[in-house]
Amino acid sequence: MGQPHPPPRAPKGRHLLEGVRRWITAAAGALILTAALVAAGPPASAAGLTQVTGFGTNPGNLSMYAYVPDALPAGAPLVVALHGCTQSANDYYAHSGWPKFADRYGFAAVFPQTSGANNANSCFNWFQPGDSARGRGEALSIKQMVDEAISRYGSDPGRVFITGLSAGGGMTANMLAAYPDVFAGGSVDSGLPASCADSVTAAYTCMYSPPDRTPAQWGNLVRSAAPAGTTSWPRVAIWQGTADTTVRPANATELRDQWTDVWGTGQTPSRSESLPGGTTRSVYADASGRSAVEVYSISGMAHGLAVDPGSGAEQCGTAGTYYLDTICSSYHTALFWGLDGDGGGEEPGTLPAPTGLTVTATTGSTASLSWTGVTGAASYAVLRDGTEVATTTSTTYTDTGLTSGTAYDYTVAAVDSAGAAGPASSTVTATTGGFTPTCHTASNYAHTVAGRAYADGGYAYAQGSGQPMGLWNTFTTRTLQQTSPGHYVVADAGCPA
Known part of the structure; x- marks a missing residue:
């Protein structure tokens, strides 16, 4: 106990x-x-x-x-x-x-x-x-x-x-x-x-x-x-x-x-x-x-x-x-x-989701993508981790200024001539170079002493991501994955590294 x-x-x-x-x-x-x-x-x-x-x-x-x-x-x-x-x-x-x-x-x-x-x-x-x-x-x-x-x-x-x-x-x-x-x-x-x-x-x-x-x-x-x-x-x-x-x-x-x-x-x-x-x-x-x-x-x-x-x-x-x-x-x-009378939410575009999204190259600070064009698309919205980071008329894009050794999820949506974005493509993950992820299984107390977590109000939280880990003690054991320098995520279900 x-x-x-x-x-x-x-x-x-x-x-x-x-x-x-x-x-x-x-x-x-x-x-x-x-x-x-x-x-x-x-x-x-x-x-x-x-x-x-x-x-x-x-x-x-x-x-x-x-x-x-x-x-x-x-x-x-x-x-x-x-x-x-x-x-x-x-x-x-x-x-x-x-x-x-x-x-x-x-x-x-x-x-x-x-x-x-x-x-x-x-x-x-x-x-x-x-x-x-x-x-x-x-x-x-x-x-x-x-x-x-x-x-x-x-x-x-x-x-x-x-x-x-x-x-x-x-x-x-x-x-x-x-x-x-x-x-x-x-x-x-x-x-x-x-x-x-x-x-x-x-x-x-x-x-x-x-x-x-x-x-x-x-x-x-x-x-x-x-x-x-x-x-x-x-x-x-x-x-x-x-x-x-x-x-x-x-x-x-x-x-x-x-x-x-x-x-x-x-x-x-x-x-x-x-x-x-x-x-x-x-x-x-x-x-x-x-x-x-x-x-x-x-x-x-x-x-x-x-x-x-x-x-x-x-x-x-x-x-x-x-x-x-x-x-x-x-x-x-x-x-x-929809209380303002428009039915609620934004009307999505009618163009289909782009297909063939792939990661073509990565460096320590960049990730390059390409995808198959959609007929009728005026441009494409590129989303990193769910947030739009760019709009381009091309079917390729290079994201810059990224953190080394970090995984990023990308999707792309086709935008019509009226500026309405359709559904997003399937997700691809790009991991920048320069850092090797590591896994650490220990008690929440040991994680905190090692700097992989911090304690607040009797509970432990993963350093960097802030994910809750439960009680801060020697009896609660969790697995953390270091995905980038000083950034840890809970990986009890399996640590890819």
């Missing part, structure tokens, strides 16, 4: 699970509850946000608040927005930016609210099966709110979407898994994979070092939570800051693996692009070329919801605690869902 599970290092703000810590340490809990009451503010009562009562049996003991633009026609979409810990419905309404887009695009917004009676720090209980499974507890209360909104506002049952921050993000993922027949899409902001935890202890593990399951294992958790025979799934956006120490960025990777497996798209993005606020958007398209899963990685952002205060068309929200001034996530999520 390994060492006992260590208490997690307290992150700044202690946002996601401060409430559950009270159940572990009573003295600290009294201080946390006081801070939560200050942060949450008064109950939702802002103009335009109205409490709705009598929406069902409400087994999860939640409160329902709604914002409905004036003269909203029947058949409009519906968005459900879940706040984070220490927050309230009014807090999320005032900061997230969703009311702005409800007015612009014409949809009703429901803001569920939990309380200290459910969780000491007003977190949605995403880690409790009795509250997060289909037909149970808080999950059922949220479903009943959807039913009430459809009946009361005439919302379109085929265009219901759900989003949430932190604990609300964890509950969002669970709702998407449990009710794929209810939600057409979702957005998990600084949240956790569906069914990642079933206890307080497991919740901490998910936050700081999520289980390194295969995509199929993550996908199976969704399939087992959904009604038997489900074949249609919600489209999922995943938002994550790279500097989040409360919900580690590895959660976004596991979320991506989970939902791309459900959709059957694979884990290599169809295309990537840069957005404001240091944001990289990676798109995973379905078989028809339509965006099914999108990952928004925000460089340097800590734990919170991405907002961009201002009056611009792409701006929204108000900065504050756990509302971070970077980019308006609500705007881009609304576009992804």
Whole structure:
């Protein structure tokens, strides 16, 4: 047996699970509850946000608040927005930016609210099966709110979407898994994979070092939570800051693996692009070329919801605690869902994927490629590790400025005269010269002492890649492959070197 599970290092703000810590340490809990009451503010009562009562049996003991633009026609979409810990419905309404887009695009917004009676720090209980499974507890209360909104506002049952921050993000993922027949899409902001935890202890593990399951294992958790025979799934956006120490960025990777497996798209993005606020958007398209899963990685952002205060068309929200001034996530999520009326996502090009992509040569800093031309192509987009690095009219390309001894994955897409890129080619891997990969199997403690990993909060992470390795002790053994100087990846399934 390994060492006992260590208490997690307290992150700044202690946002996601401060409430559950009270159940572990009573003295600290009294201080946390006081801070939560200050942060949450008064109950939702802002103009335009109205409490709705009598929406069902409400087994999860939640409160329902709604914002409905004036003269909203029947058949409009519906968005459900879940706040984070220490927050309230009014807090999320005032900061997230969703009311702005409800007015612009014409949809009703429901803001569920939990309380200290459910969780000491007003977190949605995403880690409790009795509250997060289909037909149970808080999950059922949220479903009943959807039913009430459809009946009361005439919302379109085929265009219901759900989003949430932190604990609300964890509950969002669970709702998407449990009710794929209810939600057409979702957005998990600084949240956790569906069914990642079933206890307080497991919740901490998910936050700081999520289980390194295969995509199929993550996908199976969704399939087992959904009604038997489900074949249609919600489209999922995943938002994550790279500097989040409360919900580690590895959660976004596991979320991506989970939902791309459900959709059957694979884990290599169809295309990537840069957005404001240091944001990289990676798109995973379905078989028809339509965006099914999108990952928004925000460089340097800590734990919170991405907002961009201002009056611009792409701006929204108000900065504050756990509302971070970077980019308006609500705007881009609304576009992804198609709330602006274009059906959601970008229309793919109609040209077929190029064939015959091969690596023709490599040096210590370059990789040369060639492929078979596509009739009607005006140009070709070259993608390295899922991100577009060049556009060329030729059927050859040499990528420069690469790191020696490093493996890079390349795909190519044909671009038509209108600038629309078609599906990407099959992937080829080019490994630059100048470095010989090596394999190392040892305990996490030994890896750390040798400089192949680093310890943080009682857990070990691979040096360079930052991949989670589990508990930092002498009893947990992992295999690491050094793919380039100072860069290691977990290779327990087999080390090619």
